[in-house]
Amino acid sequence: MHLYLHIPFCKQACHYCDFHFSTNLSQKSPLVDALCAEIRLQKNYLPDQPLETIYLGGGTPSLLTEPELTQIFATIRRFFSISSTAEITLEANPDDLSMEKLQMLRQYVNRLSIGIQTFDETTLRWMNRAHTASEAERCVYLAREAGFENISVDLIYRIPNRDSGHWQADLQKVLALNVPHISAYALTIEPDTAFGRWQQKGKLPPADETLAAEQFEELATALLSAGYEHYEISNFARREKDNTARYARHNTAYWQRRPYLGIGPSAHSYNGYSRQYNIANNARYMADIRQGKLPATVEELTVANQVNEYLLTGLRTQWGCSLTELNDLLGADFAQVQAHELVTLYASGWLVEEGNRLRLSEAGKLFADRVAATLFVEDE
Template identity: 75%
Template sequence: MHLYLHIPFCKQACHYCDFHFSTSLGQKSALVDTLCAEIFLQKDYLPGRNLETIYFGGGTPSLLSESELRQIFAAIHAHFTVSPTAEITLEANPDDLNREKLALLRTYVNRLSIGIQTFDEATLRWMNRAHTATEAEACVRLAREAGFENMSVDLIYGIPDRNTALWQLDLQKVLALDVPHLSAYALTIEPDTAFGRWQKKGKMLPADEDIAAGQFEELTRVLTAANYDHYEISNFAKPDQYARHNTAYWQRRPYLGIGPSAHSYNGHSRQYNLANNSRYMAAIRQGELPATVEMLTMADQVNEYLLTGLRTKWGCSLGELNSLLMSDFAEKQGRDLAAMYATGWLSRVDDRLLLTPAGKLFADRVAATLFVEE
């Protein structure tokens, strides 16, 4: 099984981020206590107790102290067995990753996901990132010196008023640093963010979809030429360096989410924890789980599989779609499948539906076209 822990604290708010977090770090210790209490409350959510992956997301999990990490892992080991080969990932910001902190993290986790976003100083300031371009580059080298061979960095493309030459420089930095895994995301302007408010007031241009598409194509060209496997639309890895935890999500494997705003999935339903730190902690202290449960219909499960599976190099198995649908998917959706084949965005290889290179630019549209109804 797979475990996700949401650490909802950041030093400051990035202008593009709409994840659940707080900059009130005074609550951090109390929230860690509550996370550990929730681990006990949720220990029976899934039938298994053997953890294949653990993922610390956020927020900024690299803000956790040694005592807080020790406390969380004590709670995990008290209720679960951690596989000797488990992938244990922690999201980190470059400004947290000095030699001392990396040595500490190395005793608890074996994979880092570093939120660099760009190596350009001016763009970092515009995004309100807490780190500098120098720290962005140095932290990768320091992490490798500390023994982290398994690491990923995040980059953002499709940024308004930012020319493609800067994006190419970011990609060349990744190659020069020999990073084994890259996650690259197009900038999305969400309404309840600084960027969203700027755009509403006319202080910021919307992202140019054509420029973003061109930068995605450049990303794909450069990384594949450097022998990275484009195994999910936003993710590139060297051989045997896939993100095992995220791959579990894409392949519909059950997982348990701990913390405010965390999601869990057991194969039949999803549950969503309350995205409010104080109310989350108050409920857990009362022995209550502040979660909303959504039972998944047959159509929900088919459509979720299409939405996530088509994004990966493995695509969607017609056999699994037939099993979920309890009928012949290709027969039921024959007209829509034919339309997607005709666009050149979708192909069928043996039992699998796969996006073509051109189709990767339209993944959500392809999936939505194939969605089924009850």
Template identity: 70%
Template sequence: MHLYVHIPFCKQACHYCDFHFSTNQRGRPALLDALCAEIELQKNYLPGPELETIYFGGGTPSLLTQGELEQLFTAIHAHFTVLPGAEITLEANPDDLTTDRLLAIRRFANRLSIGIQTFDETTLRWMNRAHTATEAETCVRRAQDAGFDNLSVDLIYGIPNRDASRWAYDLARMLDLGVPHLSAYALTIEPDTAFGRWTKTGKMVPADEGVAASQFEELTTALTQAGYEHYEISNFARPGQYAWHNTAYWQRKPYLGIGPSAHSYNGTSRQYNISTNARYTSELTQGHLPATVEVLSVADQVNEYLLTGLRTQWGCSQTELDMLLGRNFAQEQAPNLVAMQQAGWLRIQNGWLRLTTAGKLFADRVAATLFVE
């Protein structure tokens, strides 16, 4: 079983970020209490109490003090069994990772996911990131010295008006630091962000899709040659150092999401928490669960499996698709399957549907083509 905890606080708003967060931290103590209350209310949501992974996302979980982490883990251990060797990940920003903070985090977590985004100072300022290029490098070395050998960093490509050599530089710095896991994302312009508003007014012009595609190809070549496994569209890892929590999402395993805006999945339904800190806190103070439940139809379950499974190196099992659909998927989708194979984007082997290298650039299109009604 898998647990996600959303920490909805940040020092400042990055210009590209569309996740739920607040830079106003006045209600932080009450919200921490609400997180603990939700953990208790949701203790029976999962099929069993044993946790294989715990993931603190945000927002900026690295803002949490040692006392706040102790509060949350006390609540978790009171209602769940954390299995020996469980992967416990905390997302972090480089500017938070002082030696003392790292040692405090190390008491609770065994994996860090660091939001570096780029090692280029000019781009960091343009994105409104709180850290510097120097901090981006030094925090990784500090984390390694503090005993975090299970590390991941985030990088962003497809950045407009940027010399192509900057992306090669970012990849080279990441590889030089010996980080065993990389999550790399194309810059997405979301409407309710500074970049979205700039794009709408013409102040910013997004990068051409061809630029992003070229940089994705550069990424896959560089990481594959360096011995990393491309196990999900945006994720690369040294053998055995996958992000097991995120892999659970892609493999449709049950997970519980705690916190404002958090999602949960139990196999047949999804649950969505409200995305307002004050309302979230107020509801839980009154003993109410601030969530909306969506029961998944057969088509929903098949389409979600296609959308997530095709993104991974494992792909989608035809046996699983048949079981979910209640009829022969390959027979029903034969024309679309042939078209995707002829386009060179999909291959079918030993009962599994997997994207080709070329198909990884069109993952969402392939999945949407195969969606059922």
């Protein structure tokens, strides 16, 4: 079983981010109280099995204080058992990761996901990131010194007005850090962000898909050559000496349709047959929780919902989608129902069938969402 907690606070708003967060840190403590109250309200959502992963995302969970983390984990342990081998991840910004903070975090979590985004000082300021380029590098060395072995860093590519040399420099620096996991995402301009408003005013060029494809291929080539496994479109993991791959176990659970509980404003939950979405408003979330109400909208998943979600997430991974599982979800022979679409995709070279599984080819990884959409089914 898997648990996600959304910590909706940031020091400042990055110009590209459309996740739910607030910069009003005065509400952090009462919201932690509400998170803990929701854990109690949701204690029966998951089957009674140990938590295999816990993920604190945001927002900026590294803003949490030691008393707040103590409160959160004491509440989790009160209502759930935690596997002795659980992966417990906290998202962090480099500017929060002093040695003192890292030593404190080490008592609660065993994996850090650090939002570096780029090592270029000018680009960091343009994005309105709170950290500097030197902090981006230094925090990884400090994290290791504090005892963290399982470290992931995030990078962003397809950044306007940056030549290929900047991206190559970012790749060289991240490889020099020798972390076991790297996530890299193409910059997406969302309407309700500073970048989105700049683009509407003509101050920011539209996304360059050719640049995105080139930099994605440079990313994959560089990381594969360095021994990383490209196990999901945006994620790369290295194998340790015992051949254990440092996959993000929590995110892999999402991609493989495993049940999870999401706690906090804007958090999502999935139990195998329905999804629920918490309200993305801190004040209303806290007000509902104080009244003992779950601030969530429940969506019962149809057969088509479940098949299409599996296609959308499963095809992004190196394991692809099991035809047996697709048949079970659909209640019919998927390959027969989608025979024409499959033949077309095989001929395009974007999709292959291996060992009763559908997987993207290397070329198909550039078109993952399009391939999945082509195979979507409709409810009868």
